[in-house]
Amino acid sequence: MTDAVADRADSHADRADNHAPRPVGPPASRPGSPQVSLVLPADVAFLAVARTTAAALAARLEFTLDDIEDLRIAVDEAVSLVIAATGTISTTGSGERVPAVSCLFTLDATAERLDLRVTAGSTVNEPPPRTSFSWTVLEALTEAADAGVCDGEVWVALTSRRGRVSTATGPAAGPSRVPEE
Numbered sequence: 001m002t003d004a005v006a007d008r009a010d011s012h013a014d015r016a017d018n019h020a021p022r023p024v025g026p027p028a029s030r031p032g033s034p035q036v037s038l039v040l041p042a043d044v045a046f047l048a049v050a051r052t053t054a055a056a057l058a059a060r061l062e063f064t065l066d067d068i069e070d071l072r073i074a075v076d077e078a079v080s081l082v083i084a085a086t087g088t089i090s091t092t093g094s095g096e097r098v099p100a101v102s103c104l105f106t107l108d109a110t111a112e113r114l115d116l117r118v119t120a121g122s123t124v125n126e127p128p129p130r131t132s133f134s135w136t137v138l139e140a141l142t143e144a145a146d147a148g149v150c151d152g153e154v155w156v157a158l159t160s161r162r163g164r165v166s167t168a169t170g171p172a173a174g175p176s177r178v179p180e181e
Contacts, residue, residue, distance in 0.1 A: 038103040042083045042120050050079045050103055050118075057105050058114055063162045071160045074141040075116060078156040079103065081128035081135065081147070082118045085154040112162035113143075122154040 038053055040046040054075040058068045079101060086099050099121050106115040127147045129135065138145045144159040 033106050033108045035107070036105040038105070040079075040101050040103070042086050042099040042101045044080065044083060046101075047076050047079055050075050050101075053103070054105065054114070054116065057107055058160070058162075061107060061109055061112060061114060061162055063112075063114075063160075067160070067162055067164065070141040070164075071114065074138050074145075074158055074160065075103075077134045077138045077141075078116065078118050078145075078158055081132075081138070081156050082120050082154055085122055085124055085126065085128045086120045087123035113159060114161075115157070115159050117155060117157045119153050119155040121152055122149065124154070125149055125152065127154060128156060 036053065036057060038050065040049055051072045055068050055072050058071050063071065082101055086101075101118060101120045104117045104119075106117075107113075108115070127149050130147065135145070135147075138156075138158065141160075142158040143161045143164050145157070147154075147156045149155070
């Protein structure tokens with residue numbers, strides 16, 4: 001058995017003994033705020049890449065599983081809104097030239113926050129509509145969301161924080177507290 005495999009086995013044994021998950025890999029806190037840049041074709045077929053990247057980065061910041069799932073959905077909506085605002089909805093199989101979507105993730109371990117800015121060139125020159133269902137979902141699942149157009153580029157920005165209380169309502173959100181009389 002190699003040293004790495006032995007260390008991993010010991011780690012799993014320790015985790016089973018303590019019943020508490022331990023962070024994997026180097027700590028997320030580093031001087032400054034690390035950034036990860038991702039460039040994808042503006043095609044819905046690549047949404048999973050953006051979602052998975054967001055989930056992996058949030059895990060490095062030790063977001064809860066619920067926080068990670070909320071972020072995955074929010075990233076899906078943000079990238080979809082930008083793709084729709086490019087004015088060229090197509091699939092890579094169509095043979096058309098598909099514009100690029102850029103995702104810039106900024107990790108702030110001190111504030112336990114992940115910021116995302118999604119941008120793409122746009123022929124429409126209008127920001128994503130804030131009256132859509134996608135925008136409502138985006139606002140409900142993030143701490144902050146904004147959108148705009150600048151110099152022919154459409155953008156959506158969001159902030160997600162570890163342990164954020166969801167603004168979702170209804171039976172799925174859990175029991176509501178009734179004030180005592």
